[in-house]
Amino acid sequence: MNRIRATVNRIDYNGNLHRLVLSAGSQSFTVITLELGDEYTVGALVDIRFKPAHVALAKNITGEISIANRLDATVLELHKGKILVEMLLQGAGGKFYALTTTEAVERMRIVPGDAVVALLKASDLYLSKTDEA
Amino acid sequence: MDMVVSLLKKTLAGAEGEFLLETDVKIACGGITAIAGTSGSGKTTFLRMLAGLTTPDEGFLEVDGEVWFRGERGKTPRVNLKPQQRKVGVVFQGYALFPHMSVLGNLLYASRDRDMAEKLLSMIGLQQLRHVKPPNLSGGQKQRVALARALMQQPRILLLDEPLSALDETIKALLQDELLKVNREFGVTILIVTHDSSEIYKLCDRVLLFEKGRIIADTSPRKLLVEHATTQKFAFRGEVLELRAVDAVHVAVVAIGNNLVEVVIDKDEKENLNAGDSVMVGTKAFSPTVRKFEKQAFDVSKL
Incomplete structure (x- = not known):
């Protein structure tokens, strides 16, 4: 499970639906979630967490896309299976894994050192409290 | 009063x-x-x-x-x-x-x-x-x-x-x-x-x-x-029965009550887990689907 430490910058809500804007280094994140515990306040340090399978990758992306989170990242490692590839990426907010199909990696000719954009839907991210202050 | x-x-x-x-x-x-x-x-x-x-x-x-x-x-x-x-x-x-x-x-x-x-x-x-x-x-x-x-x-x-x-x-x-x-x-x-x-x-x-x-x-x-450690709303306590490597991923078989579920996990998660561990299986409230349960269908919980 990917974990990126981030600071909560803004919280909007409508009923029990919340939208949070966070930052990790120079990277901004948007997270959509239902009810939010009292400990998630503006200024709080939290972990943004997401499954590697929820990360989509793009190269040379142009045009409009609705996905809220775009992370500029560099490919560090590829662990290839016959069907899936687990990829380790370095973004501005930290390292994270992406899981994608081997077919996509070959089609996009992704190799270590490549610059890619990782795309993450705001509703696929969740938050957990960090133990460190 | x-x-x-x-x-x-x-x-x-x-x-x-x-x-x-x-x-x-x-x-x-x-x-x-x-x-x-x-x-x-x-x-x-x-x-x-x-x-x-x-x-x-x-x-x-x-x-x-x-x-x-x-x-x-x-x-x-x-x-x-x-x-x-x-x-x-x-x-x-x-x-x-x-x-x-x-x-x-x-x-x-x-x-x-x-x-x-x-x-x-x-x-x-x-x-x-x-x-x-x-x-x-x-x-x-x-x-x-x-x-x-x-x-x-x-x-x-x-x-x-x-x-x-x-x-x-x-x-x-x-x-x-x-x-x-x-x-x-x-x-x-x-x-x-x-x-x-x-x-x-x-x-x-x-x-x-x-x-x-x-x-x-x-x-x-x-x-x-309701689970509070994270913002996940769909979370259940379970027990790991088995961990398997498949292709580039790992699969955990988890018993939750009378039900068995398979969860795709990554290397980090797998390294911290052993069969027999008590775990919390969770996902966001956006991910699960809800289907009406057909009463005639075979119900494992009745076993």
Whole structure:
């Protein structure tokens, strides 16, 4: 499970639906979630967490896309299976894994050192409290 | 308005020696409060002290503005109403019905109020069974009769000690609906000892969590039961049965209650896990789908 430490910058809500804007280094994140515990306040340090399978990758992306989170990242490692590839990426907010199909990696000719954009839907991210202050 | 003001103490003998049961709690009129906690934590004794079936060592109990108990340790209590003087209805897990009396007879034994008996029979769906005797009733039906009988004297509080724990899920759900109806229509304040988290969530507006004689949490079911470590809303406790490597990923087989689920996990997660570990399986509230369950379909939970 990917974990990126981030600071909560803004919280909007409508009923029990919340939208949070966070930052990790120079990277901004948007997270959509239902009810939010009292400990998630503006200024709080939290972990943004997401499954590697929820990360989509793009190269040379142009045009409009609705996905809220775009992370500029560099490919560090590829662990290839016959069907899936687990990829380790370095973004501005930290390292994270992406899981994608081997077919996509070959089609996009992704190799270590490549610059890619990782795309993450705001509703696929969740938050957990960090133990460190 | 406070219905119950309890400040009762009693020394109990537990598996690890004596401990003091201390209940400093106020319960508002009309709600349903869950009494939860491990066995031997004093839950049942608390209910028995409220009902007058067990005498506290010391303390104070006021219900609906009337003092039911007042006493000091080592002395004869100054006030200690007998169970029949207390306006409480009690239903325990065992049914305790008179086997030789009909359903109606059992109700009328508690109070001769025939109108009340008719009202309860129709409300709890027992009209057809009014002349049947308890040995010919199912577990769910017996527990309904016990509930109706507990309501015959129009108690101000209803004390339920795991009343539904021996029943199957379908009957349990029906009786939970009936308890909600009873709570609404009679305005009776209910205290229920239960271990069932869905029951706590469905029925109760408050949970008192007992541990070794003390109330260690007094909160709402939502706060107690909904996963809080993360913002994930769809989270269940389970046990890892097996970990497998498949292609570039790993799969954990996890038992959640009677169900098995497979979860794709990554290397980090896999490295921290072993078969037999207790885990929390979770996903965001956005991810699960909800489908109507076809009743005819094979139901694993019935095995």
